[in-house]
Amino acid sequence: MPQASSEATSSGAASGGQLEERIDLSTETTQKIAQSKSLPLADALALLSALEKRCRVGNDTPSLVKVCEASLELCHEANDYEALVTTLKTLSTRRSQKSKAIAALVTKCLPWVVDSEDGFTPLPTAAKDAAANQETLVTELRNITDGKMYLEAERARLTRSLAILKESAGDIATAANVLQDVHVETYGSISKREKIEFILEQMRLTLLKRDYVRAYIVSNKVKRSMLDEEGMSELKIKFYMLLSQYHSHERDALELAKCFHAIYATASASAADGDDTKWKESLTNTVVFLCLSEYSNEVKDMMERINLDPQLEKIVECKETITSFLKNEIIHYPLPHQAMLESIPAFVNGGETDDASLALKGHxxxxxxxxxxxxxxxxxxxxxxxxxxxxxxxxxxxxxxxxxxxxxxxxxxxxxxxxxxxxxxxxxxxxxxxxxxxxxxxxxxxxxxxxxxxxxxxxxxxxxxxxxx
Missing domain, CATH: 1.10.10.10 (Winged helix-like DNA-binding domain superfamily/Winged helix DNA-binding domain)
Known part of the structure; x- marks a missing residue:
């Protein structure tokens, strides 16, 4: 066999049906990447750019990925964001660029703009120039991932990072708009937990934006049965806390009672030994908003079930209050524990301003x-x-x-x-x-x-x- 066969293989042989000729440039790639590290940034990028073209034309995808990653790494180590963005744009838009190379470019940049693996940990406060550079890089990465199904998970995380940057700058409306454009519930490459986390962030930002109709629409994307699965207790509590803000704005006492009862059931089941704070607060809220609900068979049934809960005995004020409402006897106003019942934080949590909070408490x-x-x-x-x-x-x-x-x-x-x-x-x-x-x-x-x-x-x-x- 000729010597050239060690560097090139035809379509019918070892390539397993590959129609294009492949040149093995792995040895040269290793040498030139090592050489580029000792050169000035401009010379190093020029050296790797020529090598990138040979790898791309020669269909040596593994070497092509290494060259692309090395180019970005050099820019990042030099702390040259302008060169990083330019290199990223150039490499991703090359003619007949391989999808694996594009995926490698995005994956390489992801840790530099996303603070954690899932992208939901807030980024640290940065200087104005650093934040601007970071936003430019995130925007370019989102442009690259746009329309590419094999990068849908990365695009969702990048979108979340962009929303964090906008929120850190005080632009809540833009952050909410950026995030709600991503229909993460249709993505097949993202885990259920990450989808729920993303949707909860959409809810949180739309509530901060005071877009309550949109927040309720977004909440319907979460299947309640998924929240009951193992390991979802933290997300379930967060979901119902956000949903309670919507119902507080709508002044729907029965729905508020249901939200707080779901939180109570979750918190009491997962509470650490001796930590009664969360479930006591949620159970108190449940009782109060049940008493505030307009009478119906559903309300009476829920009162009866809660009255049988042994945990209620630990909250004397709530036990006496719900017992009074279940008896066919005249209740004298104010109740003995009226002040305590009306002092719960949930009475004013839905207020948009101080005046709105006072109005809600008065209601x-x-x-x-x-x-x-x-x-x-x-x-x-x-x-x-x-x-x-x-x-x-x-x-x-x-x-x-x-x-x-x-x-x-x-x-x-x-x-x-x-x-x-x-x-x-x-x-x-x-x-x-x-x-x-x-x-x-x-x-x-x-x-x-x-x-x-x-x-x-x-x-x-x-x-x-x-x-x-």
Whole structure:
């Protein structure tokens, strides 16, 4: 075999069906990379540029990757960002550049702009020029990875780094816009955990941007079943904390209670020995926002389940409060632990400004009183067919106009049946039935009674026959 065969192989032989001729330049590559390290940067790049062309034309991909990485390494060691970006752009846009070489270029630069492997650790605060150079490099890398499916994971991490840089500069809106353009949930090369981390960052930035509609849309990208998998407890808590900010803005007490209950279930299961802070706080929030929720079968069922939780015994204020709401008894306002219940941080977490926080706290304070009044009206409707309005107002510690207003609101929402006779100062809770309804009920009762009589007669006769034998 000729000597040249050690450097070149044809398509049908050892290349395994390769159609293009391949030249082995590994020895020369090793020598020239070592030589370039002792040359000035411009001369070293020129030397490696000529070698890169020979490797690319000769289809020696392993050597081509080494040359590309060495070129970037020289620029980085010289701390010459301008040369680094120029070299990166030049090498990535060469005619018929190999995809492996492009992937190597991006992978080589990734640790210089992404602080951790997954790209979600905030970058350290840098000087203005360094931050600008870093942003330029990230932007160029994103341009290179654009549209390349084999670099979709790297593009997602680079996008996250760019968002961090924008956020560090105080440009929250741009950071959110940059991040939300990446549909990471469709990427197949990224792990489930990293996808969730990325989506949580999208949620966090959109909430900081006060784009609550977008934040809720982004939250629906996370499958709740994935959060229940092993090792996801930290992400689950973070997800529901972010989601609670949205529901706090919407002032949806029931959804807030569900979020905090999910956090409680996760925190209590993963809490370290003796660390009760997280689950106690989340359970307290759950109880408070359940009490703030408009009454329904779902709310009552959730209250009953939480009331049976043995952990609730450790929080006396919450235990007494939820017990009061479950009893069919009048609740006196304010509650014995009213101040403590209204001092939780979650009461003001959704405020955009100090004024908004105060407004939110005032809303929850008013809602708390309203829910207690509504509970008392339901209890009164259970024990009274009719009652004087003035007497009902005394029981509720309200004025007559306030009582009428709350009654009207509950009747309008369908939560209660009542009619107010103002001239006679009477509230009727029992719905007046027409003659046909009364007669139908009487006939049904008689039918049921006769059925019981027939069954009893049959059983007596059966017993007599058994005894006679």
């Amino acid at each position: 929850w304070h008013t809602t708390f009183h309203t829910r207690i009044i509504q509970h008392n009206l339901r209890v009164a409707s259970m024990y009274y067919r009719q009652i004087h309005t003035s007497r009902l107002a005394t029981l509720l510690s309200l004025t007559t106009p306030e009582t009428e207003q709350h009654l009207s609101n509950m009747v309008s929402s369908g939560a209660l049946y009542a009619k107010i006779d103002r001239p006679k100062d009477i509230v009727r809770f029992a719905k007046k039935r027409c003659e046909e309804e009364v007669l139908s009920d009487w006939a049904a009762d008689i039918k049921e009674l006769l059925g019981l009589v027939d069954e009893t007669t049959y059983l007596i006769q059966k017993e007599n026959m058994v005894q006679s034998h």
